[in-house]
Amino acid sequence: MKPIATPSPTFWNLIAKKYIAGDVADQATYERKLAQTQSLLKPEWSILEVGCGSGNTAMTHAPFVTQVTGIDFAHKMVEHAQSQAKARGIANVVFEHKGLDDLGTDQSYDAVLMLSVLHLQPDWKHAIRKAYALTSAGGVFISSTACIKDMSPMIAKLAPLFRAVPILPSLVSFTQDNLLDEMRSAGFEIEDYWRANPKDATFIVARKPA
Numbered sequence: 001m002k003p004i005a006t007p008s009p010t011f012w013n014l015i016a017k018k019y020i021a022g023d024v025a026d027q028a029t030y031e032r033k034l035a036q037t038q039s040l041l042k043p044e045w046s047i048l049e050v051g052c053g054s055g056n057t058a059m060t061h062a063p064f065v066t067q068v069t070g071i072d073f074a075h076k077m078v079e080h081a082q083s084q085a086k087a088r089g090i091a092n093v094v095f096e097h098k099g100l101d102d103l104g105t106d107q108s109y110d111a112v113l114m115l116s117v118l119h120l121q122p123d124w125k126h127a128i129r130k131a132y133a134l135t136s137a138g139g140v141f142i143s144s145t146a147c148i149k150d151m152s153p154m155i156a157k158l159a160p161l162f163r164a165v166p167i168l169p170s171l172v173s174f175t176q177d178n179l180l181d182e183m184r185s186a187g188f189e190i191e192d193y194w195r196a197n198p199k200d201a202t203f204i205v206a207r208k209p210a
Contacts, residue, residue: 009099012074020054020080029196033144033203036192037113038064040140040205045110048134050100051117055081055093062093069109073099105133111140116201118145118179122170125182132186138210141188146201148173176202 012019024030034057041047041064049058052070054077062068070093072078081095100121112135114127121127131141148171174182179202180190188206195202 009074012072013076016074016076016080020077026196026200029200032196033115034060036203036205037061037111037142040142041065041111045139047111047113048103048109049113049115050131051114051120052081052095053077053116055084055095057113057115058093058095059085059088059090062090065111066092068093070095071098071100071103073097100127100130103130103134105130108134108136109139110136111142113142115142115144116146118143119148119172119174120170122172124172124174128182128186128188132188132208135208137208139208140191141183141206141208142204143206144201144203145179147176147179149175149178151199151201180204 038061041061043065045065046067047058047061047065047069049061049068049070052058052072053074055070058068058070058081070078070081072081072095075097078095078097085093085095112131114131118124118127131143135141176193176195180193183190183204183206188208191205191207193202193204
């Protein structure tokens with residue numbers, strides 16, 4: 001599998017303190033996503049969260065599984081997550097300073113989470129295929145993704161400008177249908193997908209066939 005092009009972590013390191021301190025935009029929708037994810041988890045499972053940010057989601061899921069690994073390419077995010085896990089005494093979660101392309105596929109996970117990640121990946125189609133390779137047979141791939149072409153055509157037109165400025169986050173635009181089709185093409189079976197409002201991110205539960 002070819003390397004996945006990744007943006008610079010500079011922007012995310014610069015805003016890490018503000019991002020970590022910020023409130024969840026829609027708490028009810030966030031909790032719905034947490035609950036749906038937890039309904040799928042099993043005590044013997046291992047989880048990988050790509051782009052774990054503050055680590056809050058990974059730590060929330062930790063009681064429901066054997067092991068959680070969270071990775072993020074922004075070292076300030078990882079340092080915060082590590083300190084929080086230690087302070088809260090959560091022993092079955094590990095946070096690592098890594099990007100998606102740093103992961104080998106010799107190890108797989110029962111659940112792979114990419115929340116607010118795919119629309120920030122310049123090579124989002126290969127990111128989905130990497131997720132497929134990292135997911136164990138019979139396991140689930142869970143994503144929450146801003147389908148910018150559906151949500152905001154104007155921002156979709158500006159997306160190339162984001163990619164042209166190295167310090168800004170990479171932004172790619174596609175529709176919800178594009179996203180679902182790409183997951184199916186990678187080999188996933190779509191079990192559920194929804195968005196709370198037409199302008200919200202799409203939450204998807206996909207399964208790798210056993």
